[in-house]
Amino acid sequence: MNTKKKTSPSYWENIWQNSDAIKGIDPHDNKISNFVNRQLHLFFKDFLKSHFRDSPLNKLKLLEVGCASSAWLAYFAKNYDMEVCGIDYSEKGCELAEKILEKKGVAGNISREDLFNPSQSLLHSFDIVFSFGLVEHFDPINCPLSYCSKFLKNNGIMITIIPNLKGIYGLIQKKIDIEIYNAHTPADIMELIREHEKADLEIIKSQYIIFLNLGMLNIEKIKKNSPLLWEALKKIRGATDMFFWFAEKKFPKIFIPNKTFSPYIICISKLKT
Secondary structure, eight states: OOOEEOOOHHHHHHHHHTOOGGGOOOTTOOSGGGHHHHHHHHHHHHHHHHHTTTSOGGGOEEEEESOTTOSHHHHHHHHHOOEEEEEESOHHHHHHHHHHHHHTTOOEEEEEOOTTSOOGGGTTOEEEEEEESOGGGEESTHHHHHHHHTTEEEEEEEEEEEEOTTSHHHHHHHHHOHHHHHTSOOOOHHHHHHHHHHTTEEEEEEEEEOSOOGGGSOOHHHHHHOHHHHHHHHHHHHHHHHHHHHHHHHOTTTSOOOTTTOSEEEEEEEEOO
C-alpha cells in the first residue's frame, strides 16, 4: 500500500517546542481551565471500567504510538496503574517522553521504533493501543491504523483520537497556516469509521467530544509575523474557550459535541473476528 507521510522531523520539533505536556494531566482539577482534560478523563474512566469490567485495569498493558511530548502515558499509569510503553520514530521525541515520565515519577518503557517496521517483540503484546493526533498525518489513514493494530492482543482495543479538521478548525487553520493544515488528512467521524473498517477493525464506540476548543488551533505562524496580534488572539481564544467550557459544564444538553464545533473525534475499535 502506498502511504504518504505528511510531516517531517522539523514539523514535530516545532510542535514539541510549544507543548505543555510536561505539566501533566490532573483529572481531579475541577477548574474550568482544565475542562478539556477532565472531559477526556471522564470519557476514558467510564469506558475503561465498563469495557474491562471483568479484568482489573492494573493488569492491562498499554502502548502509545507516537508518544513524543505526550502526557497520556503518565496519566494512564497514575490513574489506572497500567503498565505503559511508548514508541516514537524520533530520538528527540523519545527523550521528551522519558523526561515526562521521570518528572511524574512513572515507570515506563520508551523505545525508538518505526511504526511500519517495528521490533517483533512488540507485536500482539498490548491490551490497549492508544494514539492522539497520529494517524491523520498519513494518507490514507487506514494504513497507520492497520499497522497500529498489529500491536494488539487478540482481545485488545485501540483508542484513536484525531483533530476534527472537517469542522470550523480546518477552515480557520487553513487561513492561519496552510502548511499546518496540509500536514493533516482531514476526516469526519464517518470517514474515520470507514478508514478503520478498511484496516479490518471493528468499531466499538465513536463520537465527537467537547463542544469547543479553539486552543487546538496552531497560531504560532502569527507570532513570528506579528507578536502583538498573536498575544491578542491568544487572549481572545482563551476567553472564548473558557466561556464555552463553562457553558458546556452547566448546560451539557444544549452545548452538545458535534461535527461542526467539536475539536476531537474518538474511535475505539478492536480486531475483526
